[in-house]
Amino acid sequence: MAALRDRLGDVEAEGSTSHQGSSGVEVVLHSDPATPAPLCPHGPTLLFVKVSQGKEETRRFYACSACRDRKDCSFFQWEDEKLSGARLAAREAHNRTCQPPLSRTKCVERYLKFIELPLSQRKFCQGCQQLLLPDDWEKHLEHQVVGDISVTQLKRPSQLLYPLENKKTNAQYLFADRSCHFLIDLLSTLEFRRVLCVGTPSCFRLHELIRLKASGDKKSNIKSLLLDIDFRYSQFYVEDSFCHYNMFNHHFFDGKAALEVCRTFLQEDKGEGVIMVTDPPFGGLVEPLAVTFKKLIAMWKEGQSQGNNHKELPIFWIFPYFFESRICQFFPSFCMLDYQVDYDNHALYKHGKTGRKQSPVRIFTNIPPNKIILPVEEGYRFCPLCQRYVSLENQHCEHCNSCTSKDGRKWNHCFLCKKCVKPSWIHCSICNHCALPDHSCEGPKDGCFICGELDHKREPSESRSKEKVIR
Ligand code: SAH
Ligand code: ZN
Ligand code: ZN
Ligand code: ZN
Ligand code: ZN
16 A cells, blocks of 8 residues: 555656656647637537656547546547548538437436335346336336335435546545535535535435435425536436536536536525535546636636625535645645545455545635535644644644645654655655655656556556646
C-alpha cells in the first residue's frame, strides 16, 4: 500500500506542475462558435492534441468527451478534415441508433404503470437491467428475473442495478454507506433543500428514505435532481428528477426540455437552498468538468435576484486529493476537506481492514470548512488555528502555519524545501527537493496509480490520460 500511496503522490506532482517533457493526449479548450465541434453519440466532441516529449503535434483531432476508451466510442475526426455529405449522414444515422431505445416520456409512462402494480407483479430483469411490465414478461422468461420489487428498492436503484465499474466510461464506484450517510447528514445540517446530483446516483434519494423514516409519515422536503449518463436510471424517475446528461460537455440527451428541468430546479426559490454534488469518474479530465460546472453555476446565477451577485452556488466536488491544485486553479474559492470518502465496490478507495484510511478521495467545496464538522468517531479533530476539521494524524506545522498533510498521514517539515512533505520522502541533494528514497534523479517516474505499472498513468497508454489548458 505504501508504494501505491506514493505513486498517488507522483500523480499529484504531475497534476500541479507543467507538462514539460511529458507525452500523452491533451484537451484543447476552444469555444469558437463559428466552428462547432462535431457530434458523437455522446453530444459535442472535444478537441485534443497529441503531445510527445512536451511538444504539441500540429494536427489536432476531435474525439468523444465521455469515453476514454475507443471501444466505447470510436469517434475520430481530424480538426481540418472535411467530411462528405454521405459520411455526415451516416454519422448522424449512427448517432441516432446509439440513443436509448425508449424515449424519456415512454420511460416515465412505464414507471408510472409499474408503481401501480401489486407487489407480486413488480419484476426486474437483471440480465437486461430493466423493470418489466406484465406485457414484457414473456420476452424475459429465460432471463434472471427478480420479483417483489418494493418501494424501497425502487427508491434505491443504485442497489438494484449492477455498477458499471468495468466500463471506463462510467466507472460507477458507489459510496460506502458511511460516506453516503455522512454526506446526507451534512446536507441536512447545512439546511439544503435541493440537491443537484451530477453523477451521484447512490446519494440521490437515499436522503429521502432516511428523512422519511425519521419523520414518520411526514413528507421529506429535500428534493433532488440526478444528472447522469447512465440511462438505466431513467426507468426509476419521472421527468423532473432525472436527466440523461453528459458532464464532460454539458449535453442533455433529451434536448431543451431536459435543460429546462435543470434550469427550473436550480432557479427555484430564487436559487436559495440548492447545492450541487458531483462525483465524476476520476479518469476524467478536470478542464472540461470545470467548464461544465461553470455553465451550471451560470444557469443558477441567472435566477439570482439583483444584489446577490457575490453569492456562489454551493458545490461539493468529490475527487482525488492530488487534483487539488488543478481544481483550485479553476475554482479559487474551493478548499479541500480532509474527509476521506470511501467506496463500497472499489478495491482501492476503501478503508483497510486495519482501520487505516486509504482513500485518496476528498471533497472540494466553496462552503467555509469551519461549517463542516467531520466525525470525531472516524478520527477527525478541529484545528482552531486552521479553523477547519482535519484528520487526527494531520498535525499543525508551526513553520507552514497549517495542517499540511493531504493523505491522512503525518507529514514532516523539510527546512530545505521550506514545506511539509510525505513521511516516506527524503531530501535529495541532486534533485534539490524531497522525493522517495528510490527515485531516479533523471526525471519523474510516475506510474499508473491504479495498477502501479510505470508505462502509463491511469490506463493503457493509447488513451487520454493527461490534460493541459491551451488558450
Ligand atoms: N460515488 C457515486 C457514484 C460515482 S461513479 C455514488 O455513490 O453515487 C460516477 C458516476 O458518474 C456514475 O453514476 C456514472 O454513471 C456517472 N458518469 C460517468 N460518466 C459520466 C458523464 N460523462 N456524464 C454524466 N455522468 C457520468
Ligand atoms: Zn462518444
Ligand atoms: Zn491546523
Ligand atoms: Zn511544514
Ligand atoms: Zn534526486
